Amino acid sequence: MKFRDGMWLVAEGMRVEYAEDVHEITPTENGLSLLCPTRHIRSRGDVLNLSTIKLDIEAAFDGVISVEATHWSGAVNRGPHFDLYPNGRPKVEAKVTKGHKGTTLNSGSLSATIHPDRHNFDIRFHSTDDSKQLTSLLGRSVGLAYNPAPSNPRQTGDMRDFKHYIFTQTTLSVGESVHGLGERFGPFNKVGQNVSMWNADGGTSSDQAYKNVSFWLSSRGYGVFVDTAGKAELEIGSERTTRVQTSIEGQRLKWYIIYGKTPKEVLQRYSVLTGKPGKVPSWSFGLWLSTSFTTNYDEDTVKSFLEGMKERDTQVDVFHYDCYWMKAFTWTDFVFDAERFPDPKGQIARLKSSGLVNKVCVWINPYIAQHGAVFETAAKNGYLLKRKNGDIWQWDLWHAGMALVDFTNPAAVDWYVGCLNGLFEQGVDAIKTDFGERIPTLDVEWFDKSIDPHKMHNYYAFIYNKIVYEALQKRYGPDQAVLFARSACAGTQRFPLQWGGDCESTPEAMAESVRGGLSLGLSGFAFWSVDIGGFEGYPAPWIYKRWVAFGLLCSHSRLHGSSSYRVPWTIDDDDRSDEGCSATLAKWTSLKTRLMPYLFAQAAEAIEMGVPLSLRAMCLEFPDDPTSWYLDRQFMVGDRLLAAPVFEESGEVEFYLPKGKWTSFFTNQTRDGPGWFKERHGFGSLPLYVRENTVLVLGKEGVRGASYNYAEDVEVCLYQAKEGARSEVVDRDWNVLGALTVGADGELKGSEILKGKWVKSGEGRKIEEVFMKTIEWL
Incomplete structure (x- = not known):
């Protein structure tokens, strides 16, 4: 969101007010509260008819300070809110000192100093030992905006026709680069970009993202976590070239600045806030195979593929059934298509006993199609999201008459978990939690009426994946649960793993996927995968083979396509050459299998540190090498x-x-x-x-x-x-x-x-x- 038209003008239709003074500094339990008028106060009369912004700066824990800007504090702060400190909050040791440089708040290794001249808005964030200056809030860096611009203050007595925004601008230093913000497929360095934190089903070739994570990492040794489940807009050197502007529609904006001597330390502290990545079972690191999105899953077809892989010396650890394990127009009703699966439990058992595969995964989503077997039950019992007039929210995008499970209803959660347990009883070991991005915000009311539909749009991914992951944990044990998830927000790293969504079968799309995996890894996610060969289209043999090499060096590896198979003999029909698709897949699968002692030990460290196992950006290992912050076509596998x-x-x-x-x-x-x-x-x-x-x-x-x-x-x-x-x-x-x-x-x-x-x-x-x-x- 841009509020200005260049340096000198305000954007058309906007009224913008900035915090100009730090008028008062009041100590609080763990920090400081700053009263900041939106014009300089030089006489008593200046305090009338103006806005103020309250800036609360608090020590969170060692190396972490929170900053919250509030205009009207009486605004209801509706949920959902991020689930912070899931493993407990560390001890807070706040210290406030005053000196010639100003008033300083210490939070262990990180400090914030407010300039002593109250007419010079200047707040510096720096290491406590003063060895590192990180970023600042300078003049006209904290403010509020209205759209459309009210012509006089009386109009704001009725806010129904106005939008209200609040924003902050942290400084960008010379040569500073910015990374992360979820799984983003565009340029690795985000400086110069506008980034909108809004989950969307947009594929891998646009500025939209399935996984918007409101955390970014700076090459200057700090990170910023924006603590809002709602939409945040970032102008990263794209409105004012020397600043990162964060704005939301609302009355309060809170973020945390996180300092670390290394980028790994920054990510580790971020994981204290939002959670460490969960553990995944060892078998999940093996090769996953799916026939494809639209192709046949009958027993003979599946068996022929797995036998073909065995004949070509490639072990498959997990077979994945995508959408059409259910009948068309019924997704998701958790019922195997009886025509192709007359005995699903027996078929899965035979598959495993054959030795051709170890585990089975099935595809689901949180959408309930009108023609499915469970729609009537879910509708009758109030398990589905409703419009404000009491109708069930439905549309025909994706599946006819589909509705959305309302996971704020505890009874709906119990019902959904019961449906999952039915799949586990039939031999299903893992779940692909697809979709979860198209969550409506208008004319809907959640079962939990304290929920803000706008904030629920991104956060739905968290609760959806949490429910399925915990159901798997309860069934198979805390370290044996694994998802294959597409949507995410901050904190979803606790429920691994995630994959990169719908990519094309081109080298450019493979490069997009590398950038997406690198960015997600710098957002606290340890485990990630990609559709090897590309999802859309028909990969040329050379692209398939290059993608196999890349995909088998990801933490998790899956062959999956849309309307075409990804078993190697359908790509080039070359089973004789050492350079053919079958031989290439066998080589790379064997290599990954051999690497498992190394990979699993590295995975344990990645979980503890909150860093990626593979697709680890070079800057995490070599932060003092300036080149490492710009490398987006290579990565570390472990350290x-x-x-x-x-x-x-x-x-x-x-x-x-x-x-x-x-x-x-x-x-x-x-x-x-x-x-x-x-x-x-x-x-x-x-x-x-x-x-x-x-x-x-x-x-x-x-x-x-x-x-x-x-x-x-x-x-x-x-x-x-x-x-x-x-x-x-x-x-x-x-x-x-x-x-x-x-x-x-x-x-x-x-x-x-x-x-x-x-x-x-x-x-x-x-x-x-x-x-x-x-x-x-x-």
């Missing part, structure tokens, strides 16, 4: 592996290596960074480089399926490993078995946790002059 997908049919790829020595996982060639490099790759490789000082634990060659013993028959590879290099070993039930550590003598300590299996040591993974030894039982 030790660097991957650069290939987007050219020729196999040419350009990538950047930060400072240090890097070893190619495939060739053992070493390169010294920092610098840009060009390579050409066949379909069985890409730039996959191991960071120096790495202890890399791999599963044995030929292991099938993602869930196995990560401490048995492993291969340990040392890459320029010096004293202190370490790698934790975590079993598939999330138990930390111990750590492998390189000692002063170069020996590997703690290797007894590997059950006496082989350890390979040396420079990289060279075969020449590799020292092999058997670990003796102690």
Whole structure:
């Protein structure tokens, strides 16, 4: 939302008022309350007929300060509100001091200082030790606006014909970049963009996003979390080039500034506010296969695909049934189409007992079609969202006469969970929670009448995914629940995992997906996936194979298309060539399976830190390298592996290596960074480089399926490993078995946790002059 027309004029139809003075500073329990008039007060008469903004600045916990701007405090602050501090709030230690620089609030390592000249609006956010200046609220940076512009104050006595906005503008420093704000497919650096926090089913090729997360990360060492479930508009250097403007329609705007010595520390503190990512079962890291959105799911078709994958040496861990496991015009009624699934429980059981697949996932959404078996029950019992006149809210977009489950009704939640339990009884292990973005805001009333429909639009994704995730946890155990979710808002990282939505089958769309995954990872989400090969269209064989390499290096990997299959032999019908689609898929699936000891240990750390496992932006690992903040075609897989997908049919790829020595996982060639490099790759490789000082634990060659013993028959590879290099070993039930550590003598300590299996040591993974030894039982 732009309020001005350039530097000198107000935008047409707007009246804008700015906080000009800090007239009073009042201590509060954990901070300061500032009374800020919208004109300079030079005499007693100046206090009349003007607006004021109250600015509450409070210590939240170490390194975090909240800022809340309020115009009319009597406005009802209706929910829903974000579920903050889900694991408990840390101790608050607020300290207020006064000095020649002004009044300062300390919150551990972060401070806010209000300039002593009350006519000079100047609030600085900085590290408490003054080593780092972060951002500021300067003149004309806090304000309110009306649209249309009232001609005199009396008109605002009746606000029915006016919209009221409140905004703040934090400063952007020279060279500062801004990242995150959910799964955004446009430019990685958001400076210069207008970003609207409003969930939409817009695909991956527009400025719309399925997952709007009101948190952004700055290259200057801080993040900002906007604490509103409603629509927030950000002008990131796009209205005033040196500021980030955040505005909402309403009377109060609250945000938190989060400081950390590293970006990881910022994300970790953000996860204290909104929640850490949940754990996912080890089997979920394996390959997921779907026939496609519109194609056939009968038993013979599914079995033929899985047998075909086995014949081509590719293990499928999860088979996914998309929409048409239910009959057309009935989605979502939780009833298998009897024509294609005469015995769904038996079919699923036969599928698992065949050994062709380990787990089964089905697609659902929160929309209830009028012609489905459960519509009448849901309607009669008040489980569906209603219009203000009492009618059930319905439309024909997506499915005929579809309504929306009202999850603010506890009875509706119980009913919906009962429907899910019916699926679990039939052998379903995981749920794809699709949709949840098209949530109406006009002429609707929720069961919980304290709910603001506007705020519910984005927040619906949180409660929808929470209900399904917790139902899975109750059925299978707290660490065995996994979703495949499309919509999200702040906090939804607690209910993994998420995937990138409807992308096209082009290299440009693959690059869009990389940017989307990077941005979501910088918004506190640990686990993410993508439709390998692209969802829409028919991928050319070379695109499919390049996407396979990228997709198998994501935390989770799924083959899924719209109107065409994604099994490899339907792409190129080449089962003989080592460079064919089938061979390429087998190679990358095998590699990911071998990487599981490393990936699972890294996943445990990612959950604890609130950082992404894969699609980890380079700036998280190398924040002091300015180039790392602009790299949007490569990523880290955990903290030790660097991957650069290939987007050219020729196999040419350009990538950047930060400072240090890097070893190619495939060739053992070493390169010294920092610098840009060009390579050409066949379909069985890409730039996959191991960071120096790495202890890399791999599963044995030929292991099938993602869930196995990560401490048995492993291969340990040392890459320029010096004293202190370490790698934790975590079993598939999330138990930390111990750590492998390189000692002063170069020996590997703690290797007894590997059950006496082989350890390979040396420079990289060279075969020449590799020292092999058997670990003796102690």
